[in-house]
Amino acid sequence: MITIEGFQAAFKFWMLFRDGLICTLCLSALTVLFGFILALFVALARMSKFWPLKALATVYVEVLRATPMLVQLFIVYYVLLAGVQLPTFRLFGIIPFERFFPGVIALSLNSAAYLSEIIRSGIQSIDLGQTEAARSLGMTQFQTMRFIILPQAIKNILPAIANEFVTIIKESSICYTIGVQELMFAANSVKTAIYSMGEPAIIAACVYFCLTFPTSKIIAYFERRMRRGDKR
Amino acid sequence: MATSDKLIQVQDLCKHYNHGALHALDGVTVDVNKGDVMVVIGPSGSGKSTFLRSLNLLETPTSGSILFDGVDITKKKYKDETGKTVKLNIDIHRQKMGMVFQHFNLFPHMTILDNMTLAPIQVKHMSKGLAEEKAKGLLARVGLEDRAAAYPIQLSGGQKQRIAIVRALMMEPEVMLFDEPTSALDPEMVGEVLSVMKELAQAGMTMVVVTHEMGFAREVGNRVLFMADGKLLEQGPPEQIFGNPVHPRLKDFLSKVL
Ligand SMILES: Nc1ncnc2c1ncn2[C@@H]1O[C@H](COP(=O)(O)OP(=O)(O)O)[C@@H](O)[C@H]1O
Ligand SMILES: [Mg+2]
Numbered sequence: 308m309i310t311i312e313g314f315q316a317a318f319k320f321w322m323l324f325r326d327g328l329i330c331t332l333c334l335s336a337l338t339v340l341f342g343f344i345l346a347l348f349v350a351l352a353r354m355s356k357f358w359p360l361k362a363l364a365t366v367y368v369e370v371l372r373a374t375p376m377l378v379q380l381f382i383v384y385y386v387l388l389a390g391v392q393l394p395t396f397r398l399f400g401i402i403p404f405e406r407f408f409p410g411v412i413a414l415s416l417n418s419a420a421y422l423s424e425i426i427r428s429g430i431q432s433i434d435l436g437q438t439e440a441a442r443s444l445g446m447t448q449f450q451t452m453r454f455i456i457l458p459q460a461i462k463n464i465l466p467a468i469a470n471e472f473v474t475i476i477k478e479s480s481i482c483y484t485i486g487v488q489e490l491m492f493a494a495n496s497v498k499t500a501i502y503s504m505g506e507p508a509i510i511a512a513c514v515y516f517c518l519t520f521p522t523s524k525i526i527a528y529f530e531r532r533m534r535r536g537d538k539r
Numbered sequence: 540m541a542t543s544d545k546l547i548q549v550q551d552l553c554k555h556y557n558h559g560a561l562h563a564l565d566g567v568t569v570d571v572n573k574g575d576v577m578v579v580i581g582p583s584g585s586g587k588s589t590f591l592r593s594l595n596l597l598e599t600p601t602s603g604s605i606l607f608d609g610v611d612i613t614k615k616k617y618k619d620e621t622g623k624t625v626k627l628n629i630d631i632h633r634q635k636m637g638m639v640f641q642h643f644n645l646f647p648h649m650t651i652l653d654n655m656t657l658a659p660i661q662v663k664h665m666s667k668g669l670a671e672e673k674a675k676g677l678l679a680r681v682g683l684e685d686r687a688a689a690y691p692i693q694l695s696g697g698q699k700q701r702i703a704i705v706r707a708l709m710m711e712p713e714v715m716l717f718d719e720p721t722s723a724l725d726p727e728m729v730g731e732v733l734s735v736m737k738e739l740a741q742a743g744m745t746m747v748v749v750t751h752e753m754g755f756a757r758e759v760g761n762r763v764l765f766m767a768d769g770k771l772l773e774q775g776p777p778e779q780i781f782g783n784p785v786h787p788r789l790k791d792f793l794s795k796v797l
Contacts, residue, residue, distance in 0.1 A: 445634030
Protein backbone atom coordinates (compact mmCIF):
# COMPACT_ATOMS: atom_id res chain seq x y z
CA MET A 308 0.00 0.00 0.00
CA ILE A 309 1.17 3.49 -0.86
CA THR A 310 0.63 6.08 1.87
CA ILE A 311 1.45 9.75 2.49
CA GLU A 312 3.42 8.63 5.53
CA GLY A 313 5.35 6.24 3.30
CA PHE A 314 6.42 9.12 1.03
CA GLN A 315 7.33 11.23 4.05
CA ALA A 316 9.48 8.41 5.35
CA ALA A 317 11.09 7.86 1.95
CA PHE A 318 11.86 11.58 1.50
CA LYS A 319 13.91 11.48 4.69
CA PHE A 320 16.43 9.55 2.61
CA TRP A 321 16.60 12.23 -0.11
CA MET A 322 20.40 12.21 -0.05
CA LEU A 323 20.37 8.58 -1.17
CA PHE A 324 18.27 9.58 -4.18
CA ARG A 325 20.58 12.55 -4.80
CA ASP A 326 23.68 10.31 -4.78
CA GLY A 327 21.84 7.82 -6.97
CA LEU A 328 21.00 10.57 -9.42
CA ILE A 329 24.64 11.69 -9.59
CA CYS A 330 25.68 8.10 -10.22
CA THR A 331 23.05 7.60 -12.94
CA LEU A 332 24.17 10.79 -14.69
CA CYS A 333 27.86 9.83 -14.54
CA LEU A 334 27.07 6.34 -15.76
CA SER A 335 25.04 7.65 -18.71
CA ALA A 336 27.44 10.44 -19.70
CA LEU A 337 30.52 8.20 -19.65
CA THR A 338 28.62 5.52 -21.53
CA VAL A 339 27.69 7.92 -24.32
CA LEU A 340 31.29 9.17 -24.51
CA PHE A 341 32.99 5.75 -24.58
CA GLY A 342 30.15 4.21 -26.55
CA PHE A 343 30.47 6.90 -29.21
CA ILE A 344 34.23 6.54 -29.60
CA LEU A 345 33.98 2.76 -29.84
CA ALA A 346 30.99 3.07 -32.19
CA LEU A 347 33.01 5.26 -34.55
CA PHE A 348 35.60 2.51 -34.98
CA VAL A 349 32.96 -0.19 -35.29
CA ALA A 350 31.11 1.84 -37.95
CA LEU A 351 34.31 2.41 -39.95
CA ALA A 352 35.22 -1.27 -39.59
CA ARG A 353 31.79 -2.28 -40.88
CA MET A 354 32.32 -0.15 -43.97
CA SER A 355 35.87 -1.42 -44.50
CA LYS A 356 36.78 -3.24 -47.71
CA PHE A 357 39.03 -5.52 -45.66
CA TRP A 358 36.61 -8.39 -45.08
CA PRO A 359 37.91 -9.89 -41.78
CA LEU A 360 37.55 -6.49 -40.12
CA LYS A 361 34.11 -6.03 -41.61
CA ALA A 362 33.04 -9.51 -40.50
CA LEU A 363 34.32 -8.93 -36.96
CA ALA A 364 32.41 -5.66 -36.66
CA THR A 365 29.25 -7.20 -38.08
CA VAL A 366 29.38 -10.09 -35.61
CA TYR A 367 29.95 -7.63 -32.77
CA VAL A 368 26.93 -5.52 -33.69
CA GLU A 369 24.64 -8.47 -34.31
CA VAL A 370 25.56 -10.32 -31.12
CA LEU A 371 25.15 -7.27 -28.91
CA ARG A 372 21.84 -6.36 -30.45
CA ALA A 373 20.52 -9.92 -30.24
CA THR A 374 21.24 -10.61 -26.56
CA PRO A 375 19.65 -9.03 -23.47
CA MET A 376 21.46 -6.15 -21.83
CA LEU A 377 21.23 -7.87 -18.44
CA VAL A 378 23.03 -10.94 -19.76
CA GLN A 379 25.77 -8.74 -21.24
CA LEU A 380 26.16 -6.94 -17.93
CA PHE A 381 26.57 -10.22 -16.04
CA ILE A 382 29.08 -11.53 -18.57
CA VAL A 383 31.17 -8.36 -18.31
CA TYR A 384 31.01 -8.32 -14.50
CA TYR A 385 31.24 -12.04 -13.65
CA VAL A 386 33.30 -13.28 -16.64
CA LEU A 387 35.32 -10.63 -18.49
CA LEU A 388 36.33 -8.55 -15.48
CA ALA A 389 36.13 -11.33 -12.87
CA GLY A 390 39.88 -11.84 -12.72
CA VAL A 391 40.75 -8.13 -12.90
CA GLN A 392 41.70 -6.44 -9.64
CA LEU A 393 39.99 -3.05 -9.99
CA PRO A 394 40.99 -0.17 -7.69
CA THR A 395 38.51 0.19 -4.84
CA PHE A 396 38.08 3.93 -4.39
CA ARG A 397 34.88 5.93 -4.39
CA LEU A 398 34.13 8.45 -7.15
CA PHE A 399 33.05 11.76 -5.55
CA GLY A 400 33.29 9.83 -2.28
CA ILE A 401 30.04 7.99 -3.09
CA ILE A 402 30.35 5.68 -6.12
CA PRO A 403 32.38 2.46 -5.63
CA PHE A 404 34.62 2.29 -8.69
CA GLU A 405 34.98 -1.51 -8.83
CA ARG A 406 31.26 -1.82 -9.55
CA PHE A 407 30.80 1.42 -11.47
CA PHE A 408 33.53 0.59 -13.98
CA PRO A 409 32.10 -2.78 -15.15
CA GLY A 410 28.73 -1.05 -15.45
CA VAL A 411 30.16 1.63 -17.73
CA ILE A 412 31.97 -1.00 -19.81
CA ALA A 413 28.86 -3.15 -20.26
CA LEU A 414 26.63 -0.19 -21.11
CA SER A 415 29.26 1.22 -23.49
CA LEU A 416 29.74 -2.07 -25.32
CA ASN A 417 25.99 -2.34 -25.72
CA SER A 418 25.29 1.19 -26.82
CA ALA A 419 28.28 1.16 -29.18
CA ALA A 420 26.48 -1.53 -31.16
CA TYR A 421 23.44 0.71 -31.60
CA LEU A 422 25.41 3.93 -32.03
CA SER A 423 27.63 2.36 -34.69
CA GLU A 424 24.56 1.66 -36.80
CA ILE A 425 23.43 5.27 -36.35
CA ILE A 426 26.88 6.55 -37.34
CA ARG A 427 27.08 4.19 -40.30
CA SER A 428 23.75 5.35 -41.67
CA GLY A 429 24.83 8.94 -41.07
CA ILE A 430 28.03 8.44 -43.06
CA GLN A 431 26.23 6.60 -45.83
CA SER A 432 23.62 9.34 -46.11
CA ILE A 433 26.28 11.82 -47.26
CA ASP A 434 26.26 12.22 -51.03
CA LEU A 435 29.02 10.25 -52.78
CA GLY A 436 29.84 13.44 -54.69
CA GLN A 437 31.33 14.85 -51.49
CA THR A 438 33.85 12.02 -51.30
CA GLU A 439 34.60 12.30 -55.01
CA ALA A 440 35.19 16.05 -54.78
CA ALA A 441 37.51 15.63 -51.80
CA ARG A 442 39.47 12.78 -53.37
CA SER A 443 39.75 14.64 -56.68
CA LEU A 444 41.48 17.43 -54.75
CA GLY A 445 44.09 14.91 -53.65
CA MET A 446 42.81 14.38 -50.12
CA THR A 447 43.40 10.94 -48.62
CA GLN A 448 40.59 8.67 -47.51
CA PHE A 449 41.32 9.63 -43.90
CA GLN A 450 41.32 13.37 -44.60
CA THR A 451 38.08 13.02 -46.54
CA MET A 452 36.47 11.24 -43.60
CA ARG A 453 37.78 13.70 -41.04
CA PHE A 454 37.15 17.03 -42.78
CA ILE A 455 34.26 16.31 -45.14
CA ILE A 456 32.17 13.27 -44.25
CA LEU A 457 32.19 13.06 -40.43
CA PRO A 458 31.39 16.73 -39.73
CA GLN A 459 28.32 16.52 -41.97
CA ALA A 460 27.30 13.04 -40.81
CA ILE A 461 27.56 13.88 -37.11
CA LYS A 462 25.48 17.01 -37.54
CA ASN A 463 22.77 14.88 -39.18
CA ILE A 464 22.79 12.18 -36.50
CA LEU A 465 23.10 14.42 -33.43
CA PRO A 466 19.39 13.99 -32.58
CA ALA A 467 19.69 10.20 -32.83
CA ILE A 468 22.77 10.26 -30.59
CA ALA A 469 20.92 12.39 -28.05
CA ASN A 470 18.01 9.94 -28.12
CA GLU A 471 20.46 7.13 -27.43
CA PHE A 472 21.56 9.14 -24.38
CA VAL A 473 17.95 9.14 -23.15
CA THR A 474 17.77 5.37 -23.70
CA ILE A 475 21.00 4.88 -21.77
CA ILE A 476 19.72 6.91 -18.80
CA LYS A 477 16.87 4.42 -18.52
CA GLU A 478 18.89 1.29 -19.29
CA SER A 479 21.54 2.22 -16.75
CA SER A 480 19.05 1.21 -14.06
CA ILE A 481 19.93 -2.45 -14.55
CA CYS A 482 23.41 -1.74 -13.17
CA TYR A 483 21.72 -1.95 -9.79
CA THR A 484 21.90 -5.73 -10.21
CA ILE A 485 25.69 -5.67 -9.86
CA GLY A 486 25.53 -3.23 -6.95
CA VAL A 487 26.19 0.09 -8.68
CA GLN A 488 24.63 2.68 -6.40
CA GLU A 489 22.55 4.47 -8.98
CA LEU A 490 18.93 5.56 -8.73
CA MET A 491 17.30 2.11 -8.60
CA PHE A 492 19.85 0.98 -6.06
CA ALA A 493 18.94 4.03 -3.94
CA ALA A 494 15.24 3.17 -4.23
CA ASN A 495 15.99 -0.38 -3.12
CA SER A 496 18.04 0.83 -0.12
CA VAL A 497 15.17 3.07 0.97
CA LYS A 498 12.84 0.09 0.68
CA THR A 499 14.90 -1.80 3.25
CA ALA A 500 14.72 1.17 5.59
CA ILE A 501 10.98 1.88 5.36
CA TYR A 502 9.74 -1.67 4.63
CA SER A 503 7.88 -0.52 1.49
CA MET A 504 8.97 -0.50 -2.17
CA GLY A 505 6.02 1.38 -3.66
CA GLU A 506 6.95 4.92 -2.60
CA PRO A 507 10.70 4.71 -3.42
CA ALA A 508 9.87 3.17 -6.83
CA ILE A 509 7.47 6.00 -7.64
CA ILE A 510 10.03 8.60 -6.57
CA ALA A 511 12.66 6.93 -8.78
CA ALA A 512 10.21 6.90 -11.68
CA CYS A 513 9.60 10.64 -11.24
CA VAL A 514 13.32 11.38 -11.22
CA TYR A 515 13.88 9.32 -14.40
CA PHE A 516 10.96 11.09 -16.03
CA CYS A 517 12.28 14.52 -15.07
CA LEU A 518 15.62 13.57 -16.65
CA THR A 519 14.44 12.02 -19.88
CA PHE A 520 11.25 13.87 -20.80
CA PRO A 521 12.72 17.39 -20.98
CA THR A 522 15.83 15.98 -22.69
CA SER A 523 13.72 14.40 -25.46
CA LYS A 524 11.71 17.60 -25.83
CA ILE A 525 14.85 19.71 -26.13
CA ILE A 526 16.26 17.30 -28.71
CA ALA A 527 13.04 17.44 -30.72
CA TYR A 528 13.16 21.24 -30.63
CA PHE A 529 16.73 21.40 -31.94
CA GLU A 530 15.94 18.77 -34.53
CA ARG A 531 13.11 20.90 -35.91
CA ARG A 532 15.28 24.01 -35.90
CA MET A 533 18.16 22.26 -37.63
CA ARG A 534 15.90 20.94 -40.36
CA ARG A 535 14.53 24.42 -40.93
CA GLY A 536 18.12 25.70 -41.20
CA ASP A 537 18.93 23.17 -43.91
CA LYS A 538 16.13 24.40 -46.15
CA ARG A 539 17.22 28.02 -46.01
CA MET B 540 54.92 15.74 -81.61
CA ALA B 541 57.44 14.98 -78.86
CA THR B 542 56.41 12.62 -76.05
CA SER B 543 56.95 15.39 -73.51
CA ASP B 544 53.95 17.21 -74.97
CA LYS B 545 51.71 14.28 -74.15
CA LEU B 546 50.19 14.80 -70.75
CA ILE B 547 47.83 11.83 -70.67
CA GLN B 548 48.10 8.74 -72.86
CA VAL B 549 45.06 6.48 -72.74
CA GLN B 550 45.64 2.99 -74.16
CA ASP B 551 42.80 0.59 -74.98
CA LEU B 552 40.80 1.59 -71.92
CA CYS B 553 37.86 -0.67 -70.98
CA LYS B 554 35.36 -0.46 -68.17
CA HIS B 555 32.86 -3.29 -67.78
CA TYR B 556 29.85 -3.43 -65.49
CA ASN B 557 27.59 -6.32 -64.54
CA HIS B 558 30.35 -8.94 -64.92
CA GLY B 559 31.16 -7.86 -68.45
CA ALA B 560 27.59 -7.65 -69.67
CA LEU B 561 27.86 -3.88 -70.06
CA HIS B 562 30.81 -2.21 -71.76
CA ALA B 563 30.69 1.38 -70.51
CA LEU B 564 34.11 1.90 -72.09
CA ASP B 565 35.13 -0.34 -74.94
CA GLY B 566 38.76 0.13 -75.93
CA VAL B 567 39.37 3.87 -75.93
CA THR B 568 42.79 5.04 -77.08
CA VAL B 569 43.62 8.73 -77.13
CA ASP B 570 46.33 11.21 -76.10
CA VAL B 571 45.75 14.47 -74.29
CA ASN B 572 48.48 16.96 -75.15
CA LYS B 573 49.59 19.87 -73.03
CA GLY B 574 47.42 22.89 -73.84
CA ASP B 575 44.67 20.82 -75.44
CA VAL B 576 41.08 21.82 -74.93
CA MET B 577 39.51 18.48 -75.67
CA VAL B 578 35.74 18.42 -75.84
CA VAL B 579 33.98 15.07 -75.50
CA ILE B 580 30.51 14.80 -77.02
CA GLY B 581 28.09 11.94 -77.53
CA PRO B 582 24.64 10.69 -76.62
CA SER B 583 23.70 10.02 -73.02
CA GLY B 584 25.03 6.69 -71.73
CA SER B 585 27.85 6.61 -74.29
CA GLY B 586 30.56 6.45 -71.62
CA LYS B 587 31.69 10.09 -71.53
CA SER B 588 31.55 10.34 -67.75
CA THR B 589 33.13 6.94 -67.29
CA PHE B 590 35.99 8.01 -69.58
CA LEU B 591 36.54 11.29 -67.75
CA ARG B 592 36.28 9.75 -64.29
CA SER B 593 38.73 7.02 -65.24
CA LEU B 594 41.36 9.65 -65.94
CA ASN B 595 41.74 10.40 -62.23
CA LEU B 596 40.69 6.91 -61.17
CA LEU B 597 37.35 7.83 -59.63
CA GLU B 598 36.41 4.77 -61.70
CA THR B 599 38.82 1.86 -61.77
CA PRO B 600 39.22 0.68 -65.35
CA THR B 601 38.70 -3.03 -66.06
CA SER B 602 41.66 -3.07 -68.45
CA GLY B 603 43.91 -0.78 -70.43
CA SER B 604 46.32 1.84 -69.22
CA ILE B 605 46.47 5.55 -68.48
CA LEU B 606 49.88 7.18 -68.58
CA PHE B 607 49.94 10.49 -66.74
CA ASP B 608 53.25 12.34 -66.93
CA GLY B 609 54.62 9.01 -68.17
CA VAL B 610 53.44 7.00 -65.16
CA ASP B 611 50.80 4.29 -65.61
CA ILE B 612 48.35 5.24 -62.88
CA THR B 613 46.26 2.12 -63.35
CA LYS B 614 49.08 -0.01 -61.90
CA LYS B 615 49.77 -0.29 -58.19
CA LYS B 616 53.53 0.13 -58.70
CA TYR B 617 55.76 1.88 -61.18
CA LYS B 618 59.45 2.48 -61.88
CA ASP B 619 60.74 5.97 -61.07
CA GLU B 620 63.52 7.88 -62.94
CA THR B 621 66.24 5.90 -61.22
CA GLY B 622 64.58 2.61 -62.21
CA LYS B 623 63.48 1.82 -58.68
CA THR B 624 60.06 0.22 -58.23
CA VAL B 625 57.86 2.42 -56.06
CA LYS B 626 54.29 2.21 -54.89
CA LEU B 627 51.90 4.45 -56.77
CA ASN B 628 50.25 7.11 -54.62
CA ILE B 629 47.09 8.07 -56.49
CA ASP B 630 46.46 11.08 -54.21
CA ILE B 631 49.59 12.76 -55.56
CA HIS B 632 48.40 12.30 -59.14
CA ARG B 633 44.91 13.51 -58.32
CA GLN B 634 46.37 16.76 -57.01
CA LYS B 635 47.54 17.45 -60.55
CA MET B 636 44.11 16.82 -62.07
CA GLY B 637 41.37 19.24 -61.12
CA MET B 638 37.82 18.02 -61.51
CA VAL B 639 34.56 19.90 -61.88
CA PHE B 640 31.28 18.01 -61.46
CA GLN B 641 27.81 18.49 -62.85
CA HIS B 642 26.40 18.98 -59.36
CA PHE B 643 29.23 21.21 -58.08
CA ASN B 644 29.89 19.11 -54.96
CA LEU B 645 30.90 22.07 -52.82
CA PHE B 646 31.29 21.23 -49.13
CA PRO B 647 28.07 22.60 -47.61
CA HIS B 648 29.38 22.83 -44.05
CA MET B 649 32.21 25.19 -44.96
CA THR B 650 32.43 28.76 -46.16
CA ILE B 651 33.55 29.44 -49.72
CA LEU B 652 36.98 30.43 -48.44
CA ASP B 653 37.33 27.18 -46.44
CA ASN B 654 36.08 25.16 -49.41
CA MET B 655 38.96 26.59 -51.41
CA THR B 656 41.74 26.50 -48.81
CA LEU B 657 41.10 23.11 -47.17
CA ALA B 658 42.95 20.93 -49.68
CA PRO B 659 45.91 23.31 -50.21
CA ILE B 660 46.40 23.55 -46.44
CA GLN B 661 45.87 19.87 -45.62
CA VAL B 662 47.32 18.24 -48.71
CA LYS B 663 49.99 20.68 -49.86
CA HIS B 664 50.73 22.05 -46.37
CA MET B 665 50.36 25.59 -47.62
CA SER B 666 50.17 28.18 -44.83
CA LYS B 667 46.67 29.44 -44.03
CA GLY B 668 47.59 33.03 -44.83
CA LEU B 669 49.07 32.16 -48.19
CA ALA B 670 46.14 29.90 -49.08
CA GLU B 671 43.60 32.60 -48.23
CA GLU B 672 45.49 35.21 -50.20
CA LYS B 673 45.57 32.89 -53.20
CA ALA B 674 41.87 32.08 -52.79
CA LYS B 675 40.93 35.76 -52.72
CA GLY B 676 42.92 36.34 -55.88
CA LEU B 677 41.07 33.55 -57.66
CA LEU B 678 37.71 34.72 -56.32
CA ALA B 679 38.39 38.15 -57.77
CA ARG B 680 39.21 36.53 -61.09
CA VAL B 681 35.71 35.05 -61.27
CA GLY B 682 34.01 38.12 -59.82
CA LEU B 683 33.06 36.56 -56.48
CA GLU B 684 35.50 38.27 -54.13
CA ASP B 685 32.61 39.43 -51.92
CA ARG B 686 31.34 35.88 -51.32
CA ALA B 687 34.36 34.49 -49.44
CA ALA B 688 32.49 34.25 -46.13
CA ALA B 689 29.26 32.89 -47.63
CA TYR B 690 28.13 29.27 -47.44
CA PRO B 691 27.42 27.30 -50.63
CA ILE B 692 23.67 27.28 -49.94
CA GLN B 693 23.64 31.08 -50.26
CA LEU B 694 24.96 30.99 -53.83
CA SER B 695 23.24 30.55 -57.18
CA GLY B 696 24.07 27.52 -59.33
CA GLY B 697 26.29 29.56 -61.62
CA GLN B 698 28.19 30.98 -58.66
CA LYS B 699 28.59 27.52 -57.14
CA GLN B 700 30.09 26.16 -60.32
CA ARG B 701 32.51 29.09 -60.62
CA ILE B 702 33.58 28.40 -57.04
CA ALA B 703 34.01 24.70 -57.85
CA ILE B 704 36.31 25.68 -60.72
CA VAL B 705 38.51 27.98 -58.65
CA ARG B 706 38.55 25.47 -55.79
CA ALA B 707 40.12 22.98 -58.19
CA LEU B 708 42.51 25.66 -59.48
CA MET B 709 43.80 26.23 -55.92
CA MET B 710 45.77 22.98 -56.29
CA GLU B 711 47.46 24.30 -59.45
CA PRO B 712 46.53 21.26 -61.53
CA GLU B 713 48.17 20.36 -64.83
CA VAL B 714 44.83 19.45 -66.34
CA MET B 715 41.21 20.27 -65.58
CA LEU B 716 38.45 17.71 -66.12
CA PHE B 717 34.87 18.94 -66.54
CA ASP B 718 31.87 16.59 -66.47
CA GLU B 719 28.87 18.45 -67.91
CA PRO B 720 29.63 21.55 -65.84
CA THR B 721 26.60 23.48 -67.11
CA SER B 722 23.98 20.71 -67.33
CA ALA B 723 22.53 21.36 -63.88
CA LEU B 724 22.29 25.12 -64.37
CA ASP B 725 19.38 27.36 -65.24
CA PRO B 726 19.89 28.58 -68.82
CA GLU B 727 20.66 32.15 -67.78
CA MET B 728 23.65 30.96 -65.73
CA VAL B 729 25.30 28.81 -68.35
CA GLY B 730 27.09 31.76 -69.92
CA GLU B 731 28.92 32.90 -66.80
CA VAL B 732 30.40 29.42 -66.25
CA LEU B 733 31.35 28.94 -69.89
CA SER B 734 33.11 32.29 -69.96
CA VAL B 735 35.24 31.31 -66.94
CA MET B 736 36.13 28.08 -68.75
CA LYS B 737 36.95 30.01 -71.90
CA GLU B 738 39.29 32.33 -70.03
CA LEU B 739 40.95 29.31 -68.48
CA ALA B 740 41.47 27.80 -71.93
CA GLN B 741 42.90 31.06 -73.24
CA ALA B 742 45.33 31.12 -70.32
CA GLY B 743 46.71 27.84 -71.64
CA MET B 744 45.15 25.33 -69.24
CA THR B 745 44.90 21.77 -70.52
CA MET B 746 41.23 20.78 -70.35
CA VAL B 747 39.04 17.76 -71.02
CA VAL B 748 35.42 18.85 -71.16
CA VAL B 749 32.34 16.66 -71.43
CA THR B 750 29.53 18.93 -72.54
CA HIS B 751 26.42 19.35 -74.64
CA GLU B 752 27.32 22.98 -75.36
CA MET B 753 28.20 22.67 -79.03
CA GLY B 754 28.92 26.40 -79.25
CA PHE B 755 31.65 26.01 -76.65
CA ALA B 756 33.06 22.94 -78.41
CA ARG B 757 33.25 24.83 -81.69
CA GLU B 758 34.59 28.08 -80.33
CA VAL B 759 36.95 27.00 -77.53
CA GLY B 760 37.85 23.39 -78.26
CA ASN B 761 40.86 22.50 -80.37
CA ARG B 762 39.87 18.84 -80.52
CA VAL B 763 36.49 17.17 -80.37
CA LEU B 764 35.93 13.49 -79.55
CA PHE B 765 32.69 11.77 -80.40
CA MET B 766 31.77 8.76 -78.27
CA ALA B 767 28.98 6.22 -78.63
CA ASP B 768 28.46 2.85 -76.92
CA GLY B 769 31.71 3.20 -75.00
CA LYS B 770 33.75 3.66 -78.17
CA LEU B 771 35.63 6.64 -79.51
CA LEU B 772 34.04 6.77 -82.97
CA GLU B 773 35.47 9.97 -84.39
CA GLN B 774 37.85 12.74 -83.44
CA GLY B 775 39.26 15.86 -85.01
CA PRO B 776 39.33 19.64 -84.88
CA PRO B 777 35.89 21.21 -84.38
CA GLU B 778 35.68 22.47 -87.99
CA GLN B 779 36.02 18.91 -89.20
CA ILE B 780 33.70 17.28 -86.66
CA PHE B 781 30.92 19.82 -87.11
CA GLY B 782 31.54 20.77 -90.75
CA ASN B 783 32.47 17.45 -92.23
CA PRO B 784 31.36 14.54 -90.02
CA VAL B 785 32.05 11.07 -91.42
CA HIS B 786 30.58 8.44 -89.09
CA PRO B 787 26.82 7.95 -89.54
CA ARG B 788 26.32 7.91 -85.73
CA LEU B 789 28.00 11.31 -85.49
CA LYS B 790 25.92 12.70 -88.36
CA ASP B 791 22.80 11.40 -86.66
CA PHE B 792 23.85 12.85 -83.28
CA LEU B 793 24.65 16.27 -84.76
CA SER B 794 21.36 16.41 -86.62
CA LYS B 795 19.63 16.02 -83.27
CA VAL B 796 21.63 18.52 -81.19
CA LEU B 797 22.35 21.30 -83.69
N1 LIG C 1 28.13 2.24 -61.41
C1 LIG C 1 27.60 1.76 -62.53
N2 LIG C 1 27.03 0.53 -62.54
C2 LIG C 1 26.49 0.02 -63.68
N3 LIG C 1 26.45 0.66 -64.85
C3 LIG C 1 26.99 1.90 -64.90
C4 LIG C 1 27.59 2.51 -63.77
N4 LIG C 1 28.04 3.73 -64.12
C5 LIG C 1 27.73 3.87 -65.42
N5 LIG C 1 27.10 2.78 -65.90
C6 LIG C 1 26.65 2.58 -67.29
O1 LIG C 1 27.73 2.81 -68.16
C7 LIG C 1 27.28 3.45 -69.33
C8 LIG C 1 28.05 4.73 -69.55
O2 LIG C 1 27.70 5.65 -68.55
P1 LIG C 1 28.27 7.13 -68.49
O3 LIG C 1 29.74 7.07 -68.62
O4 LIG C 1 27.72 7.78 -67.29
O5 LIG C 1 27.63 7.79 -69.80
P2 LIG C 1 27.51 9.32 -70.19
O6 LIG C 1 28.28 10.13 -69.23
O7 LIG C 1 28.05 9.39 -71.60
O8 LIG C 1 26.05 9.65 -70.18
C9 LIG C 1 25.78 3.67 -69.17
O9 LIG C 1 25.11 2.63 -69.85
C10 LIG C 1 25.56 3.55 -67.69
O10 LIG C 1 24.27 3.06 -67.42
MG1 LIG D 1 27.59 11.67 -67.86
